[in-house]
Amino acid sequence: MERQGGIWRIWSPRILRTQAFRIVLIYLFVFAVSATILVGFTYWNTVRALNTQTDQTIRAETAGLIEQYQRFGFRALDDAIIGRSMRGGQGLYLLADGMGRPVAGNLAEWPRGVVRDGAFIEFDYQRYVQGELVSRRARGQSFLLVGDNFRLLVARDVYEHQLTRKLFTTALPWSVGLMLLFGLIGGAYLSRNFLRRLDTINRTSADIIAGKLTRRVPVGEAGDEFDALAENLNRMLDRIERLMKGMREVVDSVAHDLRTPLNRLRNRLEELQHHTDPDAPFAADIDGAIAETDRLIATFNALLLIAEADAGVARGSMNQIDLAAVVDDVAELYAPLAEEKDIALTVAPSGVTMIEGNRTLIGQALANLIDNAIKYTSAGGHIAVSLGETPAGIVLSVADNGPGIPPADRERVLQRFVRLEKSRNSPGTGLGLSLVDAVARMHEAKLKLDDNAPGLKASIVFPRPPPHKEKRSE
Amino acid sequence: MRILVVEDDLEAQRYLVNGLKEAGHIVDDAADGEAGLTLALSHPYDVAIVDRMLPKMDGLNVVAEMREHGNSVPVLFLSALSEVDDRVKGLKAGGDDYLTKPYAFVELLARIDALVRRRAPSTVKTKLIVGDLDLDLLTRIAVRAGQTIDLQPREFRLLEYLMRHAGQVVTRTMLLESVWEYHFDPQTNVIDVHVSRLRAKIDKGFDAPLLHTVRGAGYMIRAN
Numbered sequence: 001m002e003r004q005g006g007i008w009r010i011w012s013p014r015i016l017r018t019q020a021f022r023i024v025l026i027y028l029f030v031f032a033v034s035a036t037i038l039v040g041f042t043y044w045n046t047v048r049a050l051n052t053q054t055d056q057t058i059r060a061e062t063a064g065l066i067e068q069y070q071r072f073g074f075r076a077l078d079d080a081i082i083g084r085s086m087r088g089g090q091g092l093y094l095l096a097d098g099m100g101r102p103v104a105g106n107l108a109e110w111p112r113g114v115v116r117d118g119a120f121i122e123f124d125y126q127r128y129v130q131g132e133l134v135s136r137r138a139r140g141q142s143f144l145l146v147g148d149n150f151r152l153l154v155a156r157d158v159y160e161h162q163l164t165r166k167l168f169t170t171a172l173p174w175s176v177g178l179m180l181l182f183g184l185i186g187g188a189y190l191s192r193n194f195l196r197r198l199d200t201i202n203r204t205s206a207d208i209i210a211g212k213l214t215r216r217v218p219v220g221e222a223g224d225e226f227d228a229l230a231e232n233l234n235r236m237l238d239r240i241e242r243l244m245k246g247m248r249e250v251v252d253s254v255a256h257d258l259r260t261p262l263n264r265l266r267n268r269l270e271e272l273q274h275h276t277d278p279d280a281p282f283a284a285d286i287d288g289a290i291a292e293t294d295r296l297i298a299t300f301n302a303l304l305l306i307a308e309a310d311a312g313v314a315r316g317s318m319n320q321i322d323l324a325a326v327v328d329d330v331a332e333l334y335a336p337l338a339e340e341k342d343i344a345l346t347v348a349p350s351g352v353t354m355i356e357g358n359r360t361l362i363g364q365a366l367a368n369l370i371d372n373a374i375k376y377t378s379a380g381g382h383i384a385v386s387l388g389e390t391p392a393g394i395v396l397s398v399a400d401n402g403p404g405i406p407p408a409d410r411e412r413v414l415q416r417f418v419r420l421e422k423s424r425n426s427p428g429t430g431l432g433l434s435l436v437d438a439v440a441r442m443h444e445a446k447l448k449l450d451d452n453a454p455g456l457k458a459s460i461v462f463p464r465p466p467p468h469k470e471k472r473s474e
Numbered sequence: 475m476r477i478l479v480v481e482d483d484l485e486a487q488r489y490l491v492n493g494l495k496e497a498g499h500i501v502d503d504a505a506d507g508e509a510g511l512t513l514a515l516s517h518p519y520d521v522a523i524v525d526r527m528l529p530k531m532d533g534l535n536v537v538a539e540m541r542e543h544g545n546s547v548p549v550l551f552l553s554a555l556s557e558v559d560d561r562v563k564g565l566k567a568g569g570d571d572y573l574t575k576p577y578a579f580v581e582l583l584a585r586i587d588a589l590v591r592r593r594a595p596s597t598v599k600t601k602l603i604v605g606d607l608d609l610d611l612l613t614r615i616a617v618r619a620g621q622t623i624d625l626q627p628r629e630f631r632l633l634e635y636l637m638r639h640a641g642q643v644v645t646r647t648m649l650l651e652s653v654w655e656y657h658f659d660p661q662t663n664v665i666d667v668h669v670s671r672l673r674a675k676i677d678k679g680f681d682a683p684l685l686h687t688v689r690g691a692g693y694m695i696r697a698n
Contacts, residue, residue: 432661
């Protein structure tokens with residue numbers, strides 16, 4: 001069943017949308033048109049050559065008969081016609097009187113339609129073939145014998161030509177039709193092969209984006225351009241994996257190498273504080289130094305968290321979490337703070353919304369957004385936290401009616417350490433939104449800053465989780 | 475209390491040992507994983523403080539090995555590594571708590587106190603009592619001096635945590651981790667706001683305050 005499903009997937013209408021199939025279609029169209037033109041031209045040329053040949057024969061015969069007539073008179077012509085008529089074959093002769101009544105020849109009557117003298121004309125006539133009377137086509141020329149008031153018709157049967165023509169007219173649609181059919185089958189086969197190999201590459205890429213950095217594109221034996229592509233991709237993936245690993249190592253060693261001296265610094269300051277009389281003149285300086293150290297540590301921690309989110313360090317710690325529960329928790333945590341500032345913090349109710357994520361980091365991101373909103377909204381303001389599913393994905397948004405961020409600055413505030421002029425003196429590291437952005441990126445989500453008219457609406461748009469993990473037969 | 479400190483940064487080790495001794499504890503120290511494990515398995519400690527990265531034997535392995543030998547001494551991991559991923563690893567390996575360097579010494583003290591208290595065998599309590607404040611864990615009703623106090627669910631959990639650690643310093647981070655179950659930096663003093671609301675409910679209008687602020691450390695609930 002599984003396998004059949006796979007084949008069906010590959011043979012599905014998706015094939016019609018592949019580049020390979022489109023190329024085949026275009027190629028087929030051009031080929032069909034040129035083949036039709038070629039065969040048509042050959043047909044036209046053949047017919048013309050056959051007619052010319054017939055016409056020349058008729059002209060020669062006519063010339064011979066006219067010469068007989070001019071040199072030896074009517075009787076000789078009559079004899080010659082009778083003689084030639086006896087020979088059989090394709091030659092047709094008829095000598096008729098002024099009323100059109102036959103005098104000599106192998107045609108029973110003057111054919112209808114032959115009225116103009118001198119020009120080549122095609123007509124039908126009756127003839128016995130193996131004892132049966134059949135209608136056949138002929139081509140010929142008629143003359144008026146001046147003086148005797150007789151008319152002479154010299155023609156040839158063109159039944160063979162007709163057969164040749166018929167051959168062409170039946171062969172042409174058949175051959176074009178077959179060509180189209182084979183072309184389509186070939187095209188579909190080609191596209192399916194393309195699709196199958198590209199599918200493998202696409203699937204591997206998706207796995208790698210999802211964090212399975214060790215996956216590689218299988219390389220075939222053929223050594224064709226797809227194998228070359230697979231090899232190049234794999235080489236690229238090796239390098240990316242190495243870089244990611246390097247980045248993790250850097251994050252870890254930066255963490256370790258900076259935390260150790262920071263730890264010693266804080267330890268010493270604390271020791272100093274501990275051994276100093278709180279009323280000593282420099283006791284306040286020590287307290288201040290500790291407070292500065294803690295600010296330094298907070299900034300460092302935020303930077304490290306951004307680096308970790310970017311390096312995908314925390315990918316391993318993602319699991320199914322209920323986003324709605326995180327929203328409720330964090331909003332509840334900040335509610336009293338908002339209330340103290342006389343700001344209404346509302347949470348729109350939403351059902352259970354499961355996503356694959358890191359609860360701590362999403363909690364931190366949401367805390368940063370709500371904390372920012374509380375900082376920048378003045379008393380009497382309103383902050384609305386909402387979570388909802390839209391066609392674009394799962395949207396978690398925090399909207400306030402504070403001063404907002406001018407459109408020109410929205411891109412800039414996501415950069416590290418950027419703080420807008422008016423907020424420079426309020427507490428904070430300037431990393432809050434960068435961290436939210438990094439957490440969003442780690443979850444393949446997007447942080448969007450919009451105008452809440454007035455105020456700021458910050459939304460994290462998470463991709464919709466797949467309904468269920470697709471099982472693959474490999 | 476008898477405390478084992480396994481830390482390879484000698485400067486940090488000296489500070490830890492001195493601090494703990496000054497706080498009245500008996501301290502043994504080791505500078506690498508193997509020595510730490512040997513000590514842990516041969517002496518009865520109340521709590522062990524283990525650095526995450528150690529020479530000879532990684533901190534995670536030391537604790538895993540201790541647990542393997544049936545040793546259930548509460549362990550506090552100290553780590554200079556990045557936090558998000560490593561905390562989970564530390565707790566999975568058998569650690570009971572996790573503190574990232576640099577830390578405040580009061581935070582460390584409060585946490586080891588909490589660890590030891592948690593471990594102390596006690597009959598399942600259905601009622602917590604501090605002074606004239608009763609907290610019934612079954613009916614979820616708080617009564618002070620005969621007066622019922624109306625608490626929100628989160629306030630109840632906050633009060634419960636404080637009362638379970640009555641007489642001990644409880645830091646803001648500990649409250650965020652235990653009552654809200656999050657390990658992030660809340661940017662602002664949100665916890666203080668929650669505590670002051672709780673204080674308004676349980677202390678306002680009563681003679682002696684039960685909920686105290688410990689300067690530079692956190693909070694403590696105790697009857698005078």
